[in-house]
Amino acid sequence: MSEMEVGYMKKIKNKLNVNRRNFLSGTAALAGLAATASVVPITISNANHKEGTKGLPNFISWKNRDALIVHSDKGIETHRSAIGESLITPNRNVYIRNNMPTMSDSQIGDKNSWEVSIEGVKNPKTFSLAQLKKLGHTTIATILQCSGNGRGYFEHKVRGSQWKTGAAACVIWTGVPVKAVVDACGGIRSEAVFMTSAGVDHVPTGLAPKKAMVERSVPKKVYLDAILAWEMNGVPLPNAHGGPLRMVTPGYFGINNVKHLGKVAFTTKESAVKYMKTSYRISPIGKKGPQYPSCWEMPVKSWITRPTDETGTVKAGKVQIVGVAMGGTRKVRSVKVSVDGGKSWKRARFVGPDLGKFAWRQFALETTLSSGTYNIASLASNGPDKQPKLRMENRRGYAHNGWMDHSVNITVV
Amino acid sequence: MKISKFLLIILFSFTIYIQNLSADDAKMLKGLEIFNETAGCAACHILKAAGSEGNVGPNLDTVSLTVESVKEMVTYGLGVMPAYGEEGILTKEEIDIVSFYVANSAGK
Numbered sequence: 222m223s224e225m226e227v228g229y230m231k232k233i234k235n236k237l238n239v240n241r242r243n244f245l246s247g248t249a250a251l252a253g254l255a256a257t258a259s260v261v262p263i264t265i266s267n268a269n270h271k272e273g274t275k276g277l278p279n280f281i282s283w284k285n286r287d288a289l290i291v292h293s294d295k296g297i298e299t300h301r302s303a304i305g306e307s308l309i310t311p312n313r314n315v316y317i318r319n320n321m322p323t324m325s326d327s328q329i330g331d332k333n334s335w336e337v338s339i340e341g342v343k344n345p346k347t348f349s350l351a352q353l354k355k356l357g358h359t360t361i362a363t364i365l366q367c368s369g370n371g372r373g374y375f376e377h378k379v380r381g382s383q384w385k386t387g388a389a390a391c392v393i394w395t396g397v398p399v400k401a402v403v404d405a406c407g408g409i410r411s412e413a414v415f416m417t418s419a420g421v422d423h424v425p426t427g428l429a430p431k432k433a434m435v436e437r438s439v440p441k442k443v444y445l446d447a448i449l450a451w452e453m454n455g456v457p458l459p460n461a462h463g464g465p466l467r468m469v470t471p472g473y474f475g476i477n478n479v480k481h482l483g484k485v486a487f488t489t490k491e492s493a494v495k496y497m498k499t500s501y502r503i504s505p506i507g508k509k510g511p512q513y514p515s516c517w518e519m520p521v522k523s524w525i526t527r528p529t530d531e532t533g534t535v536k537a538g539k540v541q542i543v544g545v546a547m548g549g550t551r552k553v554r555s556v557k558v559s560v561d562g563g564k565s566w567k568r569a570r571f572v573g574p575d576l577g578k579f580a581w582r583q584f585a586l587e588t589t590l591s592s593g594t595y596n597i598a599s600l601a602s603n604g605p606d607k608q609p610k611l612r613m614e615n616r617r618g619y620a621h622n623g624w625m626d627h628s629v630n631i632t633v634v
Numbered sequence: 635m636k637i638s639k640f641l642l643i644i645l646f647s648f649t650i651y652i653q654n655l656s657a658d659d660a661k662m663l664k665g666l667e668i669f670n671e672t673a674g675c676a677a678c679h680i681l682k683a684a685g686s687e688g689n690v691g692p693n694l695d696t697v698s699l700t701v702e703s704v705k706e707m708v709t710y711g712l713g714v715m716p717a718y719g720e721e722g723i724l725t726k727e728e729i730d731i732v733s734f735y736v737a738n739s740a741g742k
Binding site: 278291293294295296320321322378380381426428432433495496500 | 678689690691692693696697706707710712713714716
């Protein structure tokens with residue numbers, strides 16, 4: 222590996238706090254394998270979905286069409302101004318990103334009888350959803366964000382949905398702590414290094430598990446925060462979001478929050494399926510392979526949700542600049558706002574309740590604007606890390622948190 | 635004289651048009667065959683023109699695509715979609731043809 226590449230990987234590691242041990246073991250074990258890194262669906266910025274009610278695919282006909290940008294029937298983004306101004310993103314507005322087709326009611330069957338097996342523990346067991354509900358109960362707020370959120374700002378040719386800000390949502394989940402489930406199985410086997418979760422949504426497709434199964438490994442420590450969720454924003458977890466049971470890995474990118482969960486295993490190695498081994502790897506442009514870091518921890522990030530170019534021109538005078546800020550796996554500490562493209566910054570105040578370090582905070586800055594054009598940007602910090610000005614260039618357009626690309630241009634009249 | 639020259643030009647243009655049309659038609663037919671059989675795209679994509687009902691990848695009737703964007707996707711793959719070019723599953727010529735077919739059939 223060249224010095225430049227080593228430097229690049231260090232940069233990625235610093236930015237994403239990738240677990241060094243896993244990263245290095247991955248390099249040793251998997252180097253040399255041909256890889257076809259990538260994920261997300263098709264690149265269609267000019268999608269023209271016509272099927273189903275309101276122009277939405279039938280499996281999500283209950284969603285709010287006006288809040289959504291349809292890239293394809295498998296990739297649907299929330300408008301910048303529709304992620305919710307009450308902290309939580311309403312289910313009807315939450316984005317859709319599917320690697321496998323959403324399972325139907327008939328494929329799922331009786332939801333209380335849905336089963337998940339727990340392996341890599343002292344006493345491996347299989348629990349039904351009804352049994353899980355007896356093991357423990359908790360509610361947490363987390364950010365669900367696609368690894369490719371912000372891909373639409375990259376200038377090199379990146380395949381995959383051209384998300385801007387809307388492959389993200391703040392969601393309240395209810396379920397059982399993974400720790401409670403593990404305790405009911407006698408604890409994790411001591412040699413385990415990863416928590417590996419697998420979905421079963423590939424089964425109806427008949428495709429080979431190694432190619433199609435969504436099985437994701439994350440560092441074992443994540444189990445202390447993770448929950449197995451059956452409720453989303455106060456309603457039973459919709460099939461389109463992985464119902465009836467989903468792994469929730471707070472602070473980690475969406476792909477690790479495995480839908481239609483069928484297995485949780487504490488493993489010594491990362492999963493060998495394509496979605497772990499070669500997809501979702503953050504590599505330099507022109508490079509790919511399993512030796513590069515996986516999309517795990519989300520970096521600190523923020524963006525403006527009002528006013529935006531989507532909401533039209535702004536009337537001169539007093540203006541509320543509103544947005545959301547997230548700290549990744551740490552609590553977000555501060556947000557600054559600029560109305561002059563980053564030349565000067567003012568500290569915004571957080572508004573609304575603090576739902577914990579894995580949720581985003583809403584922020585607001587009241588200011589007065591006279592007629593003219595403005596570039597409005599936000600810059601969040603979680604203490605040790607703050608948003609960089611520029612994006613981290615990478616092959617697949619992952620983990621973008623640069624503040625400049627996420628800024629908005631508005632006209633005040 | 636002038637009229638016959640004019641008719642000749644018309645006839646020549648028409649012949650070229652027909653030839654092109656036939657070439658494109660042949661490409662579309664071959665593309666359909668690759669889509670449904672050689673590459674098996676039909677197993678994973680809905681495309682009315684091909685009569686396919688696969689539901690793993692995006693519904694191609696709902697998207698607008700260019701030949702270039704399809705070519706890129708088919709060559710390098712994405713997620714569960716194989717890299718038909720990189721992995722040598724299809725020849726370059728087959729990729730050109732199936733991309734032409736999909737771009738001209740999708741989003742209709």
